[in-house]
Amino acid sequence: MRIGQGFDVHAFGEGDFVVLGGVRVPHHRGVVAHSDGDVVIHALCDAIFGALALGDIGRHFPPSDERWRGADSRRFLRHAALLMSHHNYALGNADVTVIGESPKVGPHAEAMRAILAEDLSCDVGRISIKATTTEKLGFAGRGEGIAAQACVLLERA
Numbered sequence: 001m002r003i004g005q006g007f008d009v010h011a012f013g014e015g016d017f018v019v020l021g022g023v024r025v026p027h028h029r030g031v032v033a034h035s036d037g038d039v040v041i042h043a044l045c046d047a048i049f050g051a052l053a054l055g056d057i058g059r060h061f062p063p064s065d066e067r068w069r070g071a072d073s074r075r076f077l078r079h080a081a082l083l084m085s086h087h088n089y090a091l092g093n094a095d096v097t098v099i100g101e102s103p104k105v106g107p108h109a110e111a112m113r114a115i116l117a118e119d120l121s122c123d124v125g126r127i128s129i130k131a132t133t134t135e136k137l138g139f140a141g142r143g144e145g146i147a148a149q150a151c152v153l154l155e156r157a
């Protein structure tokens, strides 16, 4: 078994939606990012790369590479899933927490779980999505951005 954890932050900027776990969620602000800025998937990718000791998302998808400008982060997750299977591991479970005052994640959590399970080729029961505010404290509390942290357990395939 292998364990991994990941964390990602994006600042809010221009726009009227954010992408979280592959779901386009309406919001009064967008995010500043090279890709689509999906903090859920970026944290999850880093957790998987970490469990495999394969570096981080920036090593696999450098922010200096124009190919990833505006990219759908699901591409990154499917790549992480491929590496997992190449190393003879399968996802045991993943637990993700979104940290921010808004948008509210609860109404979109099931759609996110379904997308993540599809890209990771696993049962949806292995994917958990949670959310918390920071009680108005810090950058997330001031509504300056959004964060996510993820933990994964990988099992031998």
Ligand SMILES: Nc1ccn([C@@H]2O[C@H](COP(=O)(O)O)[C@@H](O)[C@H]2O)c(=O)n1
Binding pocket: 098, 099, 100, 101, 102, 103, 104, 105, 106, 107, 130, 131, 132, 133, 134, 135
């Ligand atoms: N972006 C968020 C933040 C929170 N939630 C849900 O609200 C509950 C209460 O949050 P507290 O920070 O006040 O504990 C939390 O447990 C989530 O169910 C959310 O959906 N989206």
Ligand SMILES: C[C@@]1(CO)OP(=O)(O)OP(=O)(O)OC[C@H]1O
Binding pocket: 008, 009, 032, 033, 034, 035, 036, 037, 038, 042, 057, 058, 059, 061, 062, 063, 064, 065, 068
């Ligand atoms: C995802 C990548 C892709 O170029 O860029 P960003 O969308 O800015 O996201 P970040 O979480 O900063 O991770 C770095 C990059 O790998």
